[in-house]
Structures are given as structure tokens and as C-alpha cells.
Amino acid sequence: MTSPLELAITAVSNSRYAFFKFISANDAGTTGGHQAGFYMPKSTVPLMFEDGPGIKGTNKDRLIQIKWQNEFTTDSRFIYYGKGSRNEYRLTRFGKGFPFLKEGNVGDLFILAQPEEDEYLAYVLQTDEEIEDFLNAFNLSPTDSNQLIEKSALTIDQCFQSYIEQLTVEFPKTIALAKQARTCFNQFKQVKPTDVLKHPDAILLDWVKSEYELFRALENNRYQELIKHPLGSVDNLVAIANTVLNRRKSRAGKSLEHHLEEVFYLHKLEFATQAKTEGKKKPDFLFPNETAYQDPLFQSKQLTLLAAKTTCKDRWRQILNEAHRIPKKHLFTLQQGISKNQLIEMQKANVQLVVPKAYKIAFPKEFRPQILSLGEFIAEVKAKQNN
Template sequence: MDFKDWIYEIANESWRVYIKRLSANDTGASGGHQVGIYFPKSVLGIIFPSLNKDGAINPDVAFKATVDSDSVPEQELRAIYYNQKTRNEKRITRWKSGVEYTPLQDTEKTGSLAVFAFNNKGSLDSEFMKVWVCRNIEEEAYLEERIGEVEPQVSYFERGDIIFEGLRSYGDIKTESYPAAWNEEFPSGATIINYLFESGLHRELDPDKRLVKRRDHEFDLFKLVEHHHVSPLIQKGFNDVESFIKLANSISNRRKSRSGRSLELHLENIFREEGLSQFGVQCKTEGNKKPDFLFPDCLSYHEASYPIEKLRMLAVKTTVKDRWRQILNEANRIDTSYLFTLQQGVSVNQFKEMRDENVRLVVPSPIHGSFPKSLRAELYSLSDFINETKALYA
């Protein structure tokens, strides 16, 4: 089946849709003890209400499932609530039962976008789930064009007609104060990021934890401001379909704009805070390519006499699955490419391919645990990268 046709089938009120990127813990690439896809307890509690029964010990529900992207035959899975004192979690199990292969337990699918669609039974347990694991960049691009960027550690759960019409909710809204002017005019992503930087928020943390914390904080602020601007419009209702589509497109475009350069802007601010002030952004290199960061600056890269060993490039991608090859040859004078990512793990084979192409992964230290143990020693933390780069120009 074509992916677009598949999405069309579930983009209605008959389905409840959960979307996430598969982590190394999901696929088993990290070597952890837990087997299977992580779903928040709140999500499984809505899909399978009977799991919430009072007094029942480890209640479970059997249901049918197919993975349509890979033509995996129908199988029977189990949703279970482990509710004993030593364990309090809801999980879906038996992913490998009755099938020879499933992409949901394929380590090479780590980082892929996955869509889980459960038939909507209202107050009754869902009886059927169908899944699509994006098979290439084109399918991921189509999905993110519909719903916005799906970053690692972020998931979306909503009814099919809502999630694919641009009005999906971001979930819980954390309340805090922010500049009053934002209530009058929606701030750009750069404005929110600079607010966090100029306020010195999370400055006490090391660069790795600071980056993760500020990204989360930025997202929380964005959701809060969006809620202020958009909720009254939705509650007011729409006179015609055109008005609905116009608002949905506006929301979708704003969300995409926010996520566009968010990570690069956070890194720029942290570099400066840590005294790494020598860098160029979006410098033009061979063939008009534009690496995200060049060190020490754009002019030095194009100066033939400048020592090659003192040149360094850093590419930035929230996810690297099927995208890391895009950075190859972005700066032909430099042999080793550094790639910053927030992806929660890669497979051993993917990592070997990167290493063979002289690509070095830079990953915030709090995420290192999601990578296979055999690879962690070869990962750069953000602090490692900053300190090593500063030493080049000391």
C-alpha cells in the first residue's frame, strides 16, 4: 500500500493515532532488558480502558495487529498493566509472536518514524492496531509535512481526524510567566530562545544538560503562548471549511518555523557562553553547500594557507537515520565531519558506516545511555566537542 493512501485511511475519528521515533530501547539496539515499544501509561489507559480496573492484578487485553509498511502478517499482541509494588507500568508485549520479522524489533530501524493507529472504540478496549514504520526519507518528509517535525523524545497522541488536520494538541501545558508582548504578537522561535539565553536560565548546568533543558523549556514556552493565541479561535468555531483550513495551515507553518533552526540557535548561544566564539554559521563551501557550523570562521576555510588541521565543521540534525549521509562533502577541505544529534541511539551497523565515512557523533551526555554500550566510548558529548575545539585556537 502507498503510505499516503494509508494515512488517508486513518485520518478520521475512527482511529486513535500515536506517533513517535523509534529509540534504541524500543528496537533493542541499546541492549536493554525491556523488549518492545514504549507507550506512556496515559496513552494505553485511554486505548485500553479495562487496564484501569480497580483491584485487578496485572490486568491484560489481547488484540490483533498488523504492520502494513512491511506486510507483517496479522498477529495477536497483549496490552498489560504491571501494577504490583515493584513495578508500575503499562506495556504492549509479544511483538515477535507468530512472525519471522517485524521492523519494530529491527535495530536498523532505530530513529525511524512510526505511526500506530488503534481503532477507536470509545469507552471500550481497542480491538485492532495497524502500524506503519517509515521506509525512507520521502515517507518521513510527507508525514512531517502533515503534522510538523517529530523530534526524538517527543510523541503525539490524538484522534486521526485531529492529528492530521494541523490542530493536534501538544499535550500538557506548563504555566509560567513570559513577556506580556508575546500575548499581542506571537514571538518567533529565535525570540523565545534568546529570551532563555538572555535571562540566564539553566546557566548553572553543564553544556550538555543545559542544551537539553533549554530545548525542553523553549518547547514549553512555545506551547503556552500558542495555547493563549489559538484556543480562543478554536473555541469560537468556524463559519466555513476555508476558515478551518486557514487556521490549521497557520498553526502548522508556525510550528515548522519554530523547529527549523531551533537546535542551531541553542548551540550558538551555548558556544558563546562557553567561550567558543570563533565560528561561522551557514558558510558557503564547495558547490554552494552550507555546513551548519565552520570553525574558526568562513574566511579561514577559504584561505588556502590556513592549516587544515585547525579547521573543523559541525553539522546539526535532530535525527540521523537516513540523513547523516547528507553532510558528507559539505566541507571538502576537512577530513572528519562532526554531527550533533538528539537521536536516541543508532544501530551498531549504522554507527560503523558513519565511522567508515569519518563522521563523529556529538550527542548530549544524558542521551548516551540510549546507545549500545559498545559505542558509548566513541561518542562525543557537547562538552567534549566544545573543549576540544577551543583548544585548537588557544
Template sequence: MSARVFMKRLAAVEIDPARSNQHEFNAGRLRQELGLKGDPCQGAVEFLFYKADDAEPAIVTESYTLYDARRNHPSRTEWRMYYTNRGVAAQARADDLMLLFRIDSKTHDLVALVVRRGTSLERELVRQLASRESEQFIEDLFVDSTIIDANTRRILLKVLRRTVPEGPLKVYPFTSHALFRQAVTQDEMPPTAAMADAALGVLADLEVTEHDPDDFIHLALAAETALFMTIEEKLGNMRLAELYLRTGPDFLATMKFAMSYQQSRKSRRGRSLENHFRSLLARLRIPHGYQCTTESGKKPDFIFPSCAAYHDPAYPSHSLRVVGCKTKVRERHAQWLGEAARIPLKYALCVDEELTDALIARYDGKLRFFLPTPILDAVYADRPSRPLLGSVADLIGELRTATATPRRN
């Protein structure tokens, strides 16, 4: 039996907080059709918002809970699916088309395509999956995945569009890099550590050094991303051709392929910042401990000057520092606050362009965010929260001061 896809028109009360705080769908049949078990049943929802045919989709990760609102009733059930609405309201509109489905039957995680009404992608998805015209699609519908045409596949796969590097990386010959040739020959993406080393080699070719910490981190991440995506594009085209030879250009096969690559990007990006920050610390000879246990179950990314110093009661607490690394902060800030109890002010190194003024101000004196200068200048320069943010050079200065000969209590 083919995997099932839930199709519906979004209603204003389901997405707009000004209309309702509902953020729920009726889910009795949805639970059965998608094979979601348990009460409650919980998982992540990866929303892909296709707002125009010529643009890649915006991606927002939310969570959901599917539950029986009448679980205590002796004879009635009322299944509802509640989802968090941190980013959906800003991206979706009433009457947009939503396609909800499972990529992997082994997990309860879901993918939701939200496609702007009136786009060619919206019209073609309704025509090819629901066998009707867009204007005729009104009621919720469950359909089997089916073959889709080449243009529809092309638009859907824009989720994998390769970012064109800027600045000195724009003309760098990534397809001539030894790691690119190795990956194509072996038909395998290199491990994260190898990608990080290759990125440092690119920086050496461009004469970028650790003496400008902000450029070092910013360009190391950009170089690794550019090399990764160059390899990904080559391997992806080869594997996509093989996939369609085996299964045909099916809707769910296409999306499963795309989301597997999207997940690979997220996993790699999560470790890249840590790797390049470790390289920067080593080059600048700043002593540190990496991912050591501070308290039971707590393992922060970096402790300064060392794990041994942290666990030495005689070592002054005011000379200890902790740094957490995360490309996107999301909910990690709560975790950071619970780590390294001896250190009241936590440091966070990130490249997140979506930090809100409210979040930054809320943690003033508890958690300080540091970002590369190019991001600070492009995103936060005119924001009220800018004085509370630091650059990578600021962070290095703080760590150098703290790891100098400590003052005893």
C-alpha cells in the same frame, strides 16, 4: 469547482516490500483530477497515518514521481505514480483508507491521509466524503471536498495536538510570559529569534546554565517548543473559528489549515537547534564562524575556530572542525559529507530519535553524531551504535581542544 480528493483502499502490493517493490499507483486519471502536469512530475508527499481515534497521527515525508511508463510509444500512455517507501510500510496496512490531495495549486506537493480501517474516523470520512458506508467502499474514487462534522474535524486536527512539557517545564506559566501576551495582542507568531531569546529567559528562571551543555540544549529546545505551542494553540483556535465563519467546516479547508501550522512547526524547529547552539558557544566563549562559504556553493553551519582560519592555507587542517545542525537528519548526512573539504571528519549535532545502527556505523570515521544526553539515555543506551555517538558535552570538549592554540604542521 471544489478541489478534488482521491480516495482508495491500499493494497498489500502497494505498501509491503515483502509482497512487492512496486510502490506505485495507477495515475492516469489521478494526474488529470489533481491537475499534476509535466513528465515527469515530481514533489513531496506528506503522509499522515491515523492509526487510532485517540492518538495523534504519525507523520512521514516521502517523495513521488509521476511519469508516463510508455512515453516512447507512438500512441499509448500509461501514467504511474512512484513514491519512496522509507516509512510507509512500517505505518500502513492493506485495506487502510488513503485520501490523496493537493493543499496548494502552486506546487506539486501532496498530502496523503492514511486512516486505519475500522476506526470511527475511517467510517466517517467514507460516509461524509463518499456518501456510503465503509463496507461498501471498494473501488478508487474521486470526490469533491465537502463539509465534515465536528467530531471528524476534532480527530483530524490531532495533528496539531500540543505536546505537554516534562520535568521543570511542566509547571512553568507559559500563558503569563510576555511574548505570549504580545503574540495574542498582535495576532502574530513571534519570529524565531525572539522565540529563542524567550526560551533562554525561561532557562534563566529555572536556573539552567551553560555549564551542563546537554541540559542547556535539551531544555532550551523544550522551552521554545512549549512556548511556541502555547501561542500556536491560542492563535490557532482564534483563526480556526474565523476560517469556519468564512468557508464552513470543509474537509480540505480543515486540512489546509492544519498543514500550514505543521509546516510552520517544521520551519521553526529547523532553526531552533542552530540558534541555541550558537548561544551555547557564545556563553562558553568558543570561537567559531557561522554559515560561511568554505568552497563554491558550500556553506556549513559552523566552522571552528573561524572562517578565516579555514581559508588560511598555513592553518593546520587537523585543528579545524565543522559542525552541522539538524533536528532530524533524514538525507542531510550526504550534504554534510560534501562540505568543508579540508576537514575529513564531520560533526553533526541533532535530536533525531530515528537514527539507525546501520547509518551510524556506515559513517564511522567520516561523520560523528552528537545528541543531548536525555535522548542518548532514552533511545540509544542499549543500541550497538551507542559507543559511536557523543553527547553535547563531548562535542564541546572536542571543540575546546581543537580551538586551543593549534599545533603547526
């Protein structure tokens, strides 16, 4: 039986338009508001309405059928609410017993594809492995959510193109790619170190997105000749596909760490990466350093651990035994939304979530005060190190 992940990848590949987002607490109706269904950003108007966006002051809707997980169909509706103070798009009407808008679905990945004008296919992916495999299939980052999926080659920025032409290796190491992406972004957006000090959350997201764009450009450059010619056999096709996907996974897993490291460096925090704690445990970031951690006279309350995981619905438990001297573990993620039950589990396990400031709204309202932004986390660590 074909998995929802495989079906979703095929559907997006063969669609006119496709879109993905992390299911939010607002979508699931757990925030106490009166909204119904999936919030749809304005950027997805081409997928919803052939005749263009809604007009403020009026409501507008379109009735559609959606096939979910290749298993069942709903008679649903795209609607633009433009009357009164409202100005938003939503996907509504799923019928009784609909399984994907419950509290437990917060943080799942919702994918909507439109192969034909009146055909819609939807998928919900629930595990970290499925979510990351989907993103890697299209070389997407969580920062690419809430907009139409670009499947074609992007316009290559002059800075990206110049870098690619000067490379002496096929694919540089991830740390070099991350650094170049920051260089290109900072150059063309005129980002100064002081901007990173003022807006670490926003700049980090820009850097992550920029690196994904650079990597896409590099892949298109490296494989342009290969894809023009027959591959000879299915085995050759599978081997090449596996190479591409494994490289994407490897790069994505380290990308976030490299950009966080630069943010911490510019904020003049004292930290160590992959420092040894107990046994073979090496947390992503240890503040201030390994020497302090191993010194029994150094106060535990002055130590901080930060793990970095692109998504963390399931994998957050992996950090629980990474540093016995630090009871509270901090976890930075690009995950947009996690269910209440998972958040309660994290709290009981003394795990403190850290997310980009703009992503806080994706979490249940009552949990947002306990979730740190990157800027708040930096301030907390800086206060410890200045004492």
C-alpha cells in the same frame, strides 16, 4: 492509497491516548540483552492499563489486538515485569515475520494510538520527511518522545503569556522565539550560565522543549478566533493548514541551531554560523571561523564542522561535501537511535555523531563509545582552540 503518515496523523488526532518513540537498539534486540518487544515508559500506563500501574513484586499483563499500518493485525500483550530486579513495561508478542523490530528499524518512529478502550492502531515511519511531518503535524519535538502526546492546548506559563500579549507581530522570527523560550525557562527554573557550562546536554533539551511549548501557546493564541468560525471552503482549510505546517517546519529547522549557538557562546567557543566554505556551501557551524578556513596556512586539524539536524536517518549525507578541508564532519542530532548499517555507513564516510548525553542509550551498544555527547564535543573543540 493513504500513506502510513496520513493514517498516523488521523489516528493520533482521533485517539483517547497516543504515544510515540524512536525505535531503539534495545527494542530491536541488538544490544545482547534478553528483553523482548518495545520498551514502554511508565508515563504511558493510561494507554496500557485502565486500572493503573503495576505493583512491584508482581507481573501484570493485558492481551490486545493491534492493527499495523492499516495492513495487518497482531495479537499482542502489554506486560509489566515487577518481579525480582525488574521494574519495566513492554509491548510484546507480534508473531513470526513481524517486520518492524529488525536491526534496520532502529531510529524509525513508532506510533501507538488508542481510539477506543480495546482498539489499538500502530504505525512505523521510516524516512526523515515522514518523521518530521508527523512531529510538525502536532507541533512536537523529538524531545517529546517516550510520553503520551498532548493534543490539547497546554497551560500557558505566565512568562509565555506575558510575552505573547506584548508582541507587536503575529509570529516573531525564530531566533526571537528561541531566545524568549530560554529566558522563560531560565527564569522559572533559576538556570544560571554556570549550569549550562556543567550540564549542556540537559539544558539544551530543556530549551528545545520549552520553545516548542511557547510556540504551541502562541499558535493557540493566534488561531483561537479562526477555529471558532467556519472556514467557508475546503480550499480555505487547506490554505490555512499549509500555512500552519510550513511555519512549523521553518521554525523547527532553525530552532536547534539557535539553542546550540547559545550553548557555544556561553562556553566561549570561537565559531561562525553559516560561514562560506566552497561555492555556495554554508555549514551550520564552523569552528573557529570562515577566515581561518579560507587561510591555507591555518592547519586543517584545527578546524571543526558541525551540522545540526533534528533527524538524520537519511539526511546525514547532505553534509559530506560542505567543507573539503575538514575530512571528519560532526553531526548533532535529536534522533534517538540509528541502525547499525547506517552507523557503519557514517563511520566509513567519516561522520562523527553528536547527540544529547541522555540519548546515547538509544544507539547500539557497540557504537556508543564513538558517539559524542554535546559536552564531549565542546571539550574537544575547546582543546583545539586552547592549543
